Amino acid sequence: MLKRHAWQEAGVTTLPVMFGYLPLGAAFGILAIEVGVPAWGAMLMSLLIYAGAGQFLAVALLAAGAGLVEVAVATLMLNSRHLFYGLSLLRRFQDAGWRKPYLVFALTDETYSLLTTHAGDAGLDHAQAFRVSLLNQLWWVLGSMAGVLIGTTLTFDSRGIEFALTALFIVLTLEQARRLRQWLPFTIALATGLGAMLLLPERHLLLGAIGTASLVLLADYRRRQDRQPGGSA
Secondary structure, eight states: OHHHHHHHHHHHHTHHHHHHHHHHHHHHHHHHHHTTOOHHHHHHIIIIIOOHHHHHHHHHHHHTTOOHHHHHHHHHHHGGGHHHHHHHTHHHHTTOGGGHHHHHHTOOHHHHHHHHHTTTOTTOSHHHHHHHHHHHHHHHHHHHHHHHHHHHHOOOOOTTTTHHHHHHHHHHHHHHHHHHOOHHHHHHHHHHHHHHHHHSOHHHHHHHHHHHHHHHHHHHHHHHHHHSTTOOO
16 A cells, blocks of 8 residues: 555655656657667657656767767767766665666756655655656656657658757746745856857767766855865865
8 A cells, every 4th residue: 555655655756757657658769760760769769768858869870871870879978967967866776776877877857856856755765766766667668659650650741849858947947946045056057058059069968068067066065165164174
């Protein structure tokens, strides 16, 4: 009974992600079929790779005739932001036991947002974090399956459907800002993002913005630590 209640709570927690992942996964499935990826290949990507933006990028590069090495390097650059996610959750996952490998694997942008937003919620222990992560992947896989079925049976104009990824990021960012009510990190993210768009080439934009924002946040954290009683001079 307790486990059933825990799964229900995890389902409620993942509702915002579900409403984004179902159409976004469907968009991926449709686009994958359109560029010639076999249905089984698209489903394996959602099961074993499970990286929304990375999967869209891989499909686009394969459609352009890129080789596997090019796809691997581009995906590594795009998903380099997960290095920062993982570092911030090292302590939290250290006692997760058998759940730890999956928690690390399933750490998408949206799952990270949910886990950090609910960091103070006693209900989100390792078991609950595992349930949230698993349900999030389930929504993505179900969306991909629907997209594959649509792509193999129907023909329609899918231009613009990939914007669902951007829309989902915006919604989760606004939700986290509303809950945390700490505007400095979001202001820094906005400023570094705009600065990167103006100063950096597109291939370095994401890594440059994330790296700069992280350095600024670390400097601010150090400044606040030094101001606390007993802080270093």
